[in-house]
Amino acid sequence: MEPDLIQNSQVHHNNIEEFGPKFKKLRITDNVRELQTVLRDKSTSRGDFIFFADRLIRLVVEEGLNQLPYRTSKVTTPTGQVYDGLRYEKGNCGVSIMRSGEAMEQGLRDCCRSIRIGKILIQSDEDTHEAKIVYAKLPPDIADRKVLLMYPIMSTGNTVVKACTILKDHKVREENIILLNLFTTPQAVHLVLNKFPEVTILTSEVHPVAPNHFGQKYFGTE
Amino acid sequence: MEPDLIQNSQVHHNNIEEFGPKFKKLRITDNVRELQTVLRDKSTSRGDFIFFADRLIRLVVEEGLNQLPYRTSKVTTPTGQVYDGLRYEKGNCGVSIMRSGEAMEQGLRDCCRSIRIGKILIQSDEDTHEAKIVYAKLPPDIADRKVLLMYPIMSTGNTVVKACTILKDHKVREENIILLNLFTTPQAVHLVLNKFPEVTILTSEVHPVAPNHFGQKYFGTE
Amino acid sequence: MEPDLIQNSQVHHNNIEEFGPKFKKLRITDNVRELQTVLRDKSTSRGDFIFFADRLIRLVVEEGLNQLPYRTSKVTTPTGQVYDGLRYEKGNCGVSIMRSGEAMEQGLRDCCRSIRIGKILIQSDEDTHEAKIVYAKLPPDIADRKVLLMYPIMSTGNTVVKACTILKDHKVREENIILLNLFTTPQAVHLVLNKFPEVTILTSEVHPVAPNHFGQKYFGTE
Amino acid sequence: MEPDLIQNSQVHHNNIEEFGPKFKKLRITDNVRELQTVLRDKSTSRGDFIFFADRLIRLVVEEGLNQLPYRTSKVTTPTGQVYDGLRYEKGNCGVSIMRSGEAMEQGLRDCCRSIRIGKILIQSDEDTHEAKIVYAKLPPDIADRKVLLMYPIMSTGNTVVKACTILKDHKVREENIILLNLFTTPQAVHLVLNKFPEVTILTSEVHPVAPNHFGQKYFGTE
Numbered sequence: 001m002e003p004d005l006i007q008n009s010q011v012h013h014n015n016i017e018e019f020g021p022k023f024k025k026l027r028i029t030d031n032v033r034e035l036q037t038v039l040r041d042k043s044t045s046r047g048d049f050i051f052f053a054d055r056l057i058r059l060v061v062e063e064g065l066n067q068l069p070y071r072t073s074k075v076t077t078p079t080g081q082v083y084d085g086l087r088y089e090k091g092n093c094g095v096s097i098m099r100s101g102e103a104m105e106q107g108l109r110d111c112c113r114s115i116r117i118g119k120i121l122i123q124s125d126e127d128t129h130e131a132k133i134v135y136a137k138l139p140p141d142i143a144d145r146k147v148l149l150m151y152p153i154m155s156t157g158n159t160v161v162k163a164c165t166i167l168k169d170h171k172v173r174e175e176n177i178i179l180l181n182l183f184t185t186p187q188a189v190h191l192v193l194n195k196f197p198e199v200t201i202l203t204s205e206v207h208p209v210a211p212n213h214f215g216q217k218y219f220g221t222e
Numbered sequence: 223m224e225p226d227l228i229q230n231s232q233v234h235h236n237n238i239e240e241f242g243p244k245f246k247k248l249r250i251t252d253n254v255r256e257l258q259t260v261l262r263d264k265s266t267s268r269g270d271f272i273f274f275a276d277r278l279i280r281l282v283v284e285e286g287l288n289q290l291p292y293r294t295s296k297v298t299t300p301t302g303q304v305y306d307g308l309r310y311e312k313g314n315c316g317v318s319i320m321r322s323g324e325a326m327e328q329g330l331r332d333c334c335r336s337i338r339i340g341k342i343l344i345q346s347d348e349d350t351h352e353a354k355i356v357y358a359k360l361p362p363d364i365a366d367r368k369v370l371l372m373y374p375i376m377s378t379g380n381t382v383v384k385a386c387t388i389l390k391d392h393k394v395r396e397e398n399i400i401l402l403n404l405f406t407t408p409q410a411v412h413l414v415l416n417k418f419p420e421v422t423i424l425t426s427e428v429h430p431v432a433p434n435h436f437g438q439k440y441f442g443t444e
Numbered sequence: 445m446e447p448d449l450i451q452n453s454q455v456h457h458n459n460i461e462e463f464g465p466k467f468k469k470l471r472i473t474d475n476v477r478e479l480q481t482v483l484r485d486k487s488t489s490r491g492d493f494i495f496f497a498d499r500l501i502r503l504v505v506e507e508g509l510n511q512l513p514y515r516t517s518k519v520t521t522p523t524g525q526v527y528d529g530l531r532y533e534k535g536n537c538g539v540s541i542m543r544s545g546e547a548m549e550q551g552l553r554d555c556c557r558s559i560r561i562g563k564i565l566i567q568s569d570e571d572t573h574e575a576k577i578v579y580a581k582l583p584p585d586i587a588d589r590k591v592l593l594m595y596p597i598m599s600t601g602n603t604v605v606k607a608c609t610i611l612k613d614h615k616v617r618e619e620n621i622i623l624l625n626l627f628t629t630p631q632a633v634h635l636v637l638n639k640f641p642e643v644t645i646l647t648s649e650v651h652p653v654a655p656n657h658f659g660q661k662y663f664g665t666e
Numbered sequence: 667m668e669p670d671l672i673q674n675s676q677v678h679h680n681n682i683e684e685f686g687p688k689f690k691k692l693r694i695t696d697n698v699r700e701l702q703t704v705l706r707d708k709s710t711s712r713g714d715f716i717f718f719a720d721r722l723i724r725l726v727v728e729e730g731l732n733q734l735p736y737r738t739s740k741v742t743t744p745t746g747q748v749y750d751g752l753r754y755e756k757g758n759c760g761v762s763i764m765r766s767g768e769a770m771e772q773g774l775r776d777c778c779r780s781i782r783i784g785k786i787l788i789q790s791d792e793d794t795h796e797a798k799i800v801y802a803k804l805p806p807d808i809a810d811r812k813v814l815l816m817y818p819i820m821s822t823g824n825t826v827v828k829a830c831t832i833l834k835d836h837k838v839r840e841e842n843i844i845l846l847n848l849f850t851t852p853q854a855v856h857l858v859l860n861k862f863p864e865v866t867i868l869t870s871e872v873h874p875v876a877p878n879h880f881g882q883k884y885f886g887t888e
Contacts, residue, residue, distance in 0.1 A: 027249065030292040030308055031284060037307025041297035047558040055284070055333060062253060062281060070252040075263035078435045085259025086252055093664070099563065099581055106550050111277060114491040116664025119543065121565065121579060134578055135565060137543055137665045213300045220537070220560025221581045269780040315886070321785065321803055328772050336713040338886025341765065343787065343801060356800055357787060359765055359887045442759070442782025443803045471693065474736040474752055475728060481751025485741035499728070499777060506697060506725060514696040519707035522879045529703025530696055555721060657744045 019189050022197065026063055026204040032056070036205055039182075039214070049217050053182075056204060057107035057152070060180050064202050065111060067178045068092055068146055093139045095120060096150040097163050100215035104150035104180060118142065122162050131162040143171035149179045154203075155210040157188030164196050174198040185210050241411050244419065248285055248426040254278070258427055261404075261436070271439050275404075278426060279329035279374070282402050286424050287333060289400045290314055290368055315361045317342060318372040319385050322437035326372035326402060340364065344384050353384040365393035371401045376425075377432040379410030386418050396420040407432050463633050466641065470507055470648040476500070480649055483626075483658070493661050497626075500648060501551035501596070504624050508646050509555060511622045512536055512590055537583045539564060540594040541607050544659035548594035548624060562586065566606045575606040587615035593623045598647075599654040601632030608640050618642040629654050685855050688863065692729055692870040698722070702871055705848075705880070715883050719848075722870060723773035723818070726846050730868050731777060733844045734758055734812055759805045761786060762816040763829050766881035770816035770846060784808065788828045797828040809837035815845045820869075821876040823854030830862050840864040851876050 026032060035056040038044050044052070065088070073087040094108045095118040105117055121135035139145065147167060151160055160179060167177055175198040184203045188210075192199060216222060248254060257278040260266050266274070287310070295309040316330045317340040327339055343357035361367065369389060373382055382401060389399055397420040406425045410432075414421060437443075470476060479500040482488050488496070509532070517531040538552045539562040549561055565579035583589065591611060595604055604623060611621055619642040628647045632654075636643060659665075692698060701722040704710050710718070731754070739753040760774045761784040771783055787801035805811065813833060817826055826845060833843055841864040850869045854876075858865060881887075 029285075029288045031287040031310075033308040034292060034310050037295060037297055037305065037309060040299050040305040040307060042300040043297070045558070050553070050558060051335065058280070059284060062277070063251075065253045066251045070256060073259060075259055075265070077262050077431070077433065078264040079431065081431055083259065083262040085262060086255040087259060088253075088256050098579075102546070109494070113273065114489070114494060114664070118663070118665045123579070135542075135567070137663070139665050209299070209301065209303055211299065219562070219581070220558070221562045221583050267780070272775070272780060320801075324768070331716070336711070336716060336886070340885070340887045345801070357764075357789070359885070361887050441784070441803070442780070443784045443805050473729075473732045475731040475754075477752040478736060478754050481739060481741055481749065481753060484743050484749040484751060486744040487741070495779065502724070503728060506721070507695075509697045510695045514700060517703060519703055519709070521706050521875070521877065522708040523875065525875055527703065527706040529706060530699040531703060532697075532700050557717065653743070653745065653747055655743065 018186075019193060019201075020197075022193060022200050023189060024063075024067070024200060024202040025206070026060060026202070028204075032059065032204060035059075036183075040211055042213075044217075046217060046220060053103060053152075053214070053218055054107060056182055057104050058110065060182060060202060060204060061104070061107045061111050061148075064148055064178055064180045067200050067202065068148075091144060092146045092148065093118060093142060094148045094150060095138065095142075095163070095167070097122065097159060098135075099219065099221075100152050101150040103215070103218045104152060108148065108150065108180075120163050120166055122159050131158050133162065133166055136166055138170055142167070143173075145172070146176045146178065147172055149177055151179065152182040153210050153212060153214045154181055154184035154188035154192075155212055156185075157191035160188070160192050161195050164192070164199060175200075178202065182214075183207060183211055240408075241415060241423075242419075244415060244422050245411060246285075246289070246422060246424040247428070248282060248424070250426075254281065254426060257281075258405075262433055264435075266439075268439060268442060275325060275374075275436070275440055276329060278404055279326050280332065282404060282424060282426060283326070283329045283333050283370075286370055286400055286402045289422050289424065290370075313366060314368045314370065315340060315364060316370045316372060317360065317364075317385070317389070319344065319381060320357075321441065321443075322374050323372040325437070325440045326374060330370065330372065330402075342385050342388055344381050353380050355384065355388055358388055360392060364389070365395075367394070368398045368400065369394055371399055373401065374404040375432050375434060375436045376403055376406035376410035376414070377434055378407075379413035382410070382414050383417050386414070386421060397422075400424065404436075405429060405433055462630075463637060463645075464641075466637060466644050467633060468507075468511070468644060468646040469650070470504060470646070472648075476503065476648060479503075480627075484655055486657075488661075490661060490664060497547060497596075497658070497662055498551060500626055501548050502554065504626060504646060504648060505548070505551045505555050505592075508592055508622055508624045511644050511646065512592075535588060536590045536592065537562060537586060538592045538594060539582065539586075539607070539611070541566065541603060542579075543663065543665075544596050545594040547659070547662045548596060552592060552594065552624075564607050564610055566603050575602050577606065577610055580610055582614055586611070587617075589616070590620045590622065591616055593621055595623065596626040597654050597656060597658045598625055598628035598632035598636075599656055600629075601635035604632070604636050605639050608636070608643060612640075619644075622646065626658075627651060627655055684852075685859060685867075686863075688859060688866050689855060690729075690733070690866060690868040691872070692726060692868070694870075698725065698870060701725075702849075706877055708879075710883075712883060712886060719769060719818075719880070719884055720773060722848055723770050724776065726848060726868060726870060727770070727773045727777050727814075730814055730844055730846045733866050733868065734814075757810060758812045758814065759784060759808060760814045760816060761804065761808075761829070761833070763788065763825060764801075765885065765887075766818050767816040769881070769884045770818060774814060774816065774846075786829050786832055788825050797824050799828065799832055802832055804836060808833070809839075811838070812842045812844065813838055815843055817845065818848040819876050819878060819880045820847055820850035820854035820858070821878055822851075823857035826854070826858050827861050830858070830865060834862075841866075844868065848880075849873060849877055 038052040069089045070086045093116040098121040116139035118138035178200040181203040260274040291311045292308045315338040320343040338361035340360035400422040403425040482496040513533045537560040542565040560583035562582035622644040625647040704718040735755045759782040764787040782805035784804040844866040847869040
């Protein structure tokens with residue numbers, strides 16, 4: 001009967017069944033849970049917050065790359081054997097949703113050195129509260145690319161829905177959008193997948209309470 | 223009938239059953255297989271080799287941290303909820319086996335900023351071919367610590383056996399040794415676990431052919 | 445008689461006398477000139493461009509920190525001596541001007557782990573061509589802080605003038621603004637210092653031709 | 667009358683005149699003095715020590731690159747101008763002297779992505795106290811290369827003298843050795859330059875008291 005206790009245990013179950021096959025969750029290990037714990041803790045210093053956030057981001061990015069197309073590739077080893085491997089296809093890009101999504105850019109670059117990284121700024125209209133696009137800088141020929149859309153915290157899902165709309169307006173195919181996310185509420189997942197059932201969502205935690213202090217703490221701005 | 227073809231597929235099966243519960247393998251994803259492929263390919267440039275090796279090392283280190291003890295930890299979030307999390311226990315250290323193990327030090331430091339990192343140098347006696355310890359620099363009170371032993375390529379397993387002997391001579395408990403490895407042969411796993419059944423081995427690939435060019439390519443020395 | 449030859453030699457002279465005491469230039473070494481050369485060269489790959497840009501940014505950031513206030517600080521060494529040193533005062537922040545200024549954020553963070561980093565987006569009005577502020581996210585109490593304003597390429601100087609206006613609107617004192625810049629035209633320096641004679645400008649090169657492809661090449665977007 | 671006060675001011679003078687033209691010192695700015703202060707302070711945490719050491723190392727490495735040969739190089743800019751630049755010659759390598767010199771390897775790699783990095787281990791004979799080489803792993807064809815020799819703290823200079831002897835035994839030309847150092851005593855400079863007058867020494871501070879805790883603090887081992 002502790003209504004404030006976040007029941008971590010109960011959210012580690014069958015999200016995939018609940019949300020369908022386009023929903024992916026990072027494998028939850030003790031290590032990942034520590035990263036999540038530090039990021040949830042209000043007493044974490046900004047230096048530690050950034051360090052641990054960067055680690056969780058890196059894990060989500062590495063996992064996100066598994067959603068991209070690979071082809072088999074036979075290579076020759078230094079001792080002359082043929083090794084039956086895989087190579088990653090060209091034709092991907094990243095797009096961060098400002099402001100918090102920008103925290104994920106370096107992690108993406110640390111895995112994909114010269115990936116193109118676009119950016120979208122969405123703001124709520126003060127009168128209508130409608131999400132409006134303010135700014136978009138996207139890679140050329142984005143229509144032909146897979147898009148790793150970066151946004152670490154989903155609370156309502158409205159911002160991501162708007163971002164996906166913008167991408168589709170730029171002729172990106174819905175199934176080519178992969179959302180890289182750290183924390184999301186269940187309703188945000190439902191909203192995004194209702195609107196865009198072909199979008200892939202990758203997260204590390206589904207929880208009714210989103211850590212909305214993320215961007216403010218990471219960047220130190222209001 | 224291609225005797226030189228490295229049968230990647232067949233090595234991705236039941237290693238755990240084969241080697242027992244102290245043997246752990248990184249979850250093999252397309253992404254991990256790409257990293258392995260680039261590292262196997264003799265045509266990979268040194269710059270790329272280092273970049274991809276560092277990524278695979280990072281994944282092995284992050285996974286290796288799961289072998290360390292954690293305790294539950296309730297933290298308070300910025301919105302006043304209690305979050306039921308985990309924290310990592312103090313009292314760990316890293317030890318690299320020269321020379322190739324040193325390539326893993328930065329990856330460990332990137333995950334554990336101020337972890338103590340010791341070092342062991344083992345060389346074969348020119349006459350007897352016996353592995354001999356030449357140099358060891360270890361953290362104080364290593365006897366009370368968990369040890370992340372770093373050695374990326376195991377071919378015979380002799381060097382790791384010698385390193386474990388040195389650690390035990392320093393009163394490290396066998397069950398406190400966790401070997402972080404990238405590529406190993408099956409016989410090396412058998413040798414190490416025969417001699418030290420309580421040591422944990424984490425690797426990304428078990429394969430009869432070890433990429434013995436690793437250290438030479440990573441550091442550019444003979 | 446080569447009108448297209450950029451006369452590097454002639455721009456390495458008395459800029460300080462020309463622009464007054466608030467203008468600072470990175471000490472030009474062979475190493476810095478190599479970085480500049482790679483960034484100027486149209487045949488540079490994106491991977492190399494990012495790598496070399498990050499190095500030049502790092503040097504400008506380290507030099508920029510010299511513009512911040514330090515106090516003397518006596519510390520005790522491990523052998524019991526008193527060492528007569530310096531420590532950096534608290535109360536600084538970074539502000540990047542989108543989009544290209546964002547390329548400098550990681551370099552700043554690599555030197556100042558938990559510095560707060562704000563952001564300003566300025567765009568030209570399509571009708572009036574006037575620079576307009578679209579977005580600003582600034583640290584709280586910025587009025588009391590020194591501001592490392594990040595913008596790598598200055599061509600006309602209009603964007604930086606607008607950014608300084610915004611900062612002054614937020615009660616930042618003009619003498620507390622330090623512009624970190626990689627390449628600038630002489631007219632941009634004149635414009636900024638005419639409007640804001642107390643602003644400090646730090647650059648690595650003053651040249652009539654600004655490498656305006658910087659942001660596009662760094663991020664890979666149009 | 668404070669005999670223990672390290673007279674920082676008096677060591678920032680004419681070292682170059684004192685030690686001759688092969689001795690180079692990093693330009694001493696407030697920023698560099700802060701880095702030195704943090705490294706001298708016994709109350710600095712290991713995490714901070716590593717972070718500040720890495721920054722000072724990076725500055726020494728960037729400055730050290732100026733000791734390497736460059737050639738002029740005309741490049742074409744994206745707007746079609748010819749830019750009169752410089753490029754760095756191939757044929758360099760790094761060699762770290764264990765153990766403390768290894769702390770400088772990552773900094774070198776962060777500036778020169780695929781530079782070959784060799785290693786030398788020297789120990790004192792327990793009976794004769796003579797410096798003896800225990801281990802050396804050097805790049806092939808080192809005789810044809812410039813060598814960035816890495817050793818952060820010079821107290822007596824004996825270890826560096828031994829390392830230079832080893833390099834010369836491998837046919838490295840004396841004038842091709844550039845020592846990258848953070849802190850040195852005056853007598854160490856004299857010893858090295860007496861024995862090897864063509865070696866270049868680059869440091870950030872000459873001081874009678876060397877911070878000999880460096881390696882122990884950086885790596886956390888005894």
